[in-house]
Amino acid sequence: MCPTAPGRGGADHFSDAAAVALSSGGTDHVLRNVLSGTTAGVAILDPQLRYLYVNPAFARTIGVPATSLLGRTINEVLPGIESRSDVLEQVLLDGLPREATTTGVTHTDVSGAPGQRRWWHGAYHRLEIGGEVFGIAGIVVEVTASQEQQRALEQAQARLTLLDAAATRIGTTLDMDTTSGELADFLVPLLADVATVEVFPEETGQVRGVTASGGLRLRRSALASLPELREAARRLGLTGEYVDYPAGSAVPRCLATERPIMRNLQSDEELTQWVASPERLAAYRAVGIHSTLVVPLAARGHTIGTVSLARAGDSPAFTDEDVVNAQDLSGRAAITIDNARRYTRSQGIALELQRALLAEPGSPHPNVELASRYLPSGSSALVGGDWFETVRLPFGRTLLVMGDVMGHGVEAAVDMSNYRSMIRYVSASDLPPHRILRQLDTNISEGETGRPATCLLALVDPARGICSYSSAGHLPPAVLGADGRPQLLEVPTGPPLGTGFGGYDMVTRDFGTGEVLILYTDGLVERRDEDIDRSLARLTRLRLPVAGTLDALLDQVLRQLTDRVAEDDVAVLAARVRPPSAAGPGAAGRAAPGPPGPGPGRAPGAAGSGR
Template identity: 45%
Template sequence: MRPAASGGVPERDLAVPTRLVALRTALARIGTTLDEGKTCAELTREAVRQVGGAAAVLWVGGEAVARYEAVRGDPALLPGVPWALAAAREASALEEAASAIPYASAGRARPALCVPLVTDGHPYGGLVCAREGASFTPAEAELLGLLAERAASHIRHAREHERVSGIVGNLQRALLAEPGRPHPNLDVAIRYMPVGQSALVGGDWCETVRLHFGRTLLVVGDVMGHGLEAAVDMTAYRSSLRYIASADLPPHRVLRQLDDTASAEADRRPATCLIARVDPNRGQITLASAGHLPPAVIDGQGRTSLLPVPVGPPLGTGLGGYEPATYRLDPTQTLVLFTDGLVEHRGEDIDHSLDRLAGVAFAATAGVEDVIDTVLARLDARHAEDDVAVLAAQLHDRVPGADGPVT
């Protein structure tokens, strides 16, 4: 043992905390994301940093297909893939947590190690390291084994995350029910943009329901929250709406029944909702709101204004108290319903947010698709802080026979 340092502690003991700190730092560089490819790259980068030479992940697929991935350093130093695979299999390195396996390349002595990527009995390939010069020491092999164990654990988490994300994605696609078809006397365009990159659908939704005598019910809603849970409740609201709307009630009574239904379910999330019943024969719309932002109307000159609507409580509160508002609507105008993600910015007053929408100018002859494209671009909806749903509608010349009762 070396002489004690000034504090009376042997130098060998003083070195232990330093080595542990270095080990923790090395391990922390691996598995910084839930991306399997990045984890493999971090593993080989750290392996080369610690022992030099070159490193790669030996990936094994179905029917004994194997290849190197995430190669770091000079690939010429690495043994051939068939040899690495045979050496790993010979020692059952891909089936169980074996120790590092030393072997030499053909024709010349070149030290190499194959460390299994295994965690909790789940094999994910191997870490292959090689270099010129001295063989790997037992301490280096042990260090590489710890790095590989860390990487294997994160690879397992990454694959499980991918599996669950796939299930969620399939379920979300199943929840993306298409809105109904409006009457032929109404042009409608709908756009939906969920917040974030991983979600396909959230709590925002749009719906159209054909009513009797050429009328169409236009609906936009916003369930509290995001992701799959909000999407499930969104689907429940849409299903209830379609059933209630079949009775051809005025919009404020539709909201009242939706509120009664939702409030009877303790787990149902509250939601805001705006309903517009469009009557082309009379050239008017009747609106009712459950805690939702007012709709916008674009006139024949491309100017935007907001239609005041009495605002009742959100759906699911059981409070009721919804009132209708009726306005004129002609074919030169475009009605736009939207969720708050289109206009709201964190920390900004909602009146200022709505003023920004009212300041958007449109081409006088813009169709419904052009209107939505313009409003999404001008309000930078790609960077919205919440889900965005937008519905635009325009009256046009009535198609003969389109006014009759729905069968």
């Protein structure tokens, strides 16, 4: 073969057979001009798929001189390119034109690493001369740019699909650890074999979790791993523990730069720069971790922690696309985690406020034994306005109060405090329970911001062995006899306080030594999926240890009635009249005079109108 046809310039390169075939006829000059001037790559191959001719554009597009191609196949020259010999052989076999897309790497960079992948699209036709198959003509155009655009679009679509799936699985609650766990579980096995979420500890007195040695302390909020790695992954630490990272290690550097850090196929020396201690290096190797990626968790302009991903065993190394996906998912989840963290902080403030307000109820007379419990609702609900109070009155009497302000949150807790203060003030006038409620209703309804509230008053009079009740829309009290079976008392129910309607009645019942009175809010018995009568019947079916301590009795009540996460706050108060010998020195004498009120002609069980 000769590289150049006789009498022609060096722009085109032919084998001898091609030169003879193309030199006959007047179209030779025109054909050569077309082939030399087109920007499409044109090549002619013989039946063995060896190059007979390539035009200048073809040589340029694959970056190899034409002289290096003639007489050789593409894989002999560029083994990194797909030959698509299957398509070409079919064209030779049946003569039908075909199109095919080819991809590959045409060269290496200066470091010897493979160059960028490229794509070409070609149309192939069989050539015949005198009925004999001469070879194949191929017209090839590089489509790398359009392929990369298509791939970018596909990647963008895949990321959107990924984020859409994450939105339905991450952030189902306002609990920070639950949300972190949902993120870690989503990342495994999608992007990692092991994933951890670590956040700055809220309760630390240090600045942003900085340790005494200048390192960084984070709290592990979640850890997830493949099932087969679960046992070994426990060596990496447990959820809820604190992890100290030395200054200069990967996690502190990630948080300092607010950029992801990726390390693939690391040696022990490289992993040492990543992990917190030699013990953790051993744990990493026990899991088989070889590649790591850490991305910052940032929301609303500040970092709240990190997400660390690891791959082990036969899993491939991380790619740049993995980094982008991890950043997208972490960025989306960081908002939810920050929301949960803010909510937890707000919930904690409201809860501490309510606990502080309930921490010091008034002390009853020594002749009355008391026990109380307050339980906040589950993490999905705000703190409510449940409250209780005890007020000492003359003649050894004690007023027991159970109330529930409508609504939730800090505002309800503040209104609850207002109700407690007001009832102490009004009850100091030594009014009967129904008149206390009337005065409270008037005072609250005349205000501008007071929320309505239900309330139950029980005026315990140990000297007379009676208790007088009045209710403002509250659930009935329960009294336990010697058999430990709760019996609901019928108490006339008026409208909630703060409505301004008034109309409260009082009923007086016997209440002797050995009986236990239970006041409670609706969170103890009510369930959203059942009628209130059925809920109250559940209370009456209990069998409670009346002879024991009131604390043990309330523990038993809560165990049996709150066996799942409470849907509302629960407040419960238990009271029992002490025997005279147990009421303390002088108690009987203080109670002896007896209060003004129903005379000898009035039965203790009679009800009095308060209208």
